[in-house]
Amino acid sequence: xxxxxxxxxxxxxxxxxxxxxxxxxxxxxxxxxxxxxxxxxxxxxxxxxxxxxxxxxxxxxxxxxxxxxxxxxxxxxxxxxxxxxxxxxxxxxxxxxxxxxxxxxxxxxxxxxxxxxxxxxxxxxxxxxxxxxxxxxxxxxxxxxxxxxxxxxxxxxxxxxxxx
Numbered sequence: 001x002x003x004x005x006x007x008x009x010x011x012x013x014x015x016x017x018x019x020x021x022x023x024x025x026x027x028x029x030x031x032x033x034x035x036x037x038x039x040x041x042x043x044x045x046x047x048x049x050x051x052x053x054x055x056x057x058x059x060x061x062x063x064x065x066x067x068x069x070x071x072x073x074x075x076x077x078x079x080x081x082x083x084x085x086x087x088x089x090x091x092x093x094x095x096x097x098x099x100x101x102x103x104x105x106x107x108x109x110x111x112x113x114x115x116x117x118x119x120x121x122x123x124x125x126x127x128x129x130x131x132x133x134x135x136x137x138x139x140x141x142x143x144x145x146x147x148x149x150x151x152x153x154x155x156x157x158x159x160x161x162x163x164x
């Protein structure tokens with residue numbers, strides 16, 4: 001949990017747009033992983049297995065209607081850049097963090113399918129083939145979702161006055 005918890009929480013936060021739901025999805029992920037640990041055939045694929053579980057949990061939460069849709073939780077904080085260079089100046093660190101927050105907020109405005117592909121591709125650095133296997137979808141579909149997601153994300157960033 002210590003090793004993968006933050007990564008899974010970032011993934012769930014990007015996919016669900018709500019910190020509380022993301023925390024619940026991650027908790028459910030660890031409960032399911034613990035219960036089904038005997039089904040993990042390749043221990044070196046634990047990270048990919050946990051990502052698959054959290055993505056599926058997020059999908060299930062997206063499908064389930066609840067009062068959260070009417071009364072969304074406010075203030076979902078999200079930190080993407082954990083590897084900031086701390087030798088840089090305070091202003092530079094502030095700008096990097098500011099851009100990361102703007103990017104995360106813009107990403108949350110995309111439809112789930114695009115957010116899912118972009119998150120796995122850019123934040124988890126998975127290949128198109130790995131994403132295809134993870135989501136049980138063809139590689140061409142993943143390529144289309146990535147291209148469309150990038151286009152939509154760029155439009156959002158330009159509209160809001162943020163540039164990459």
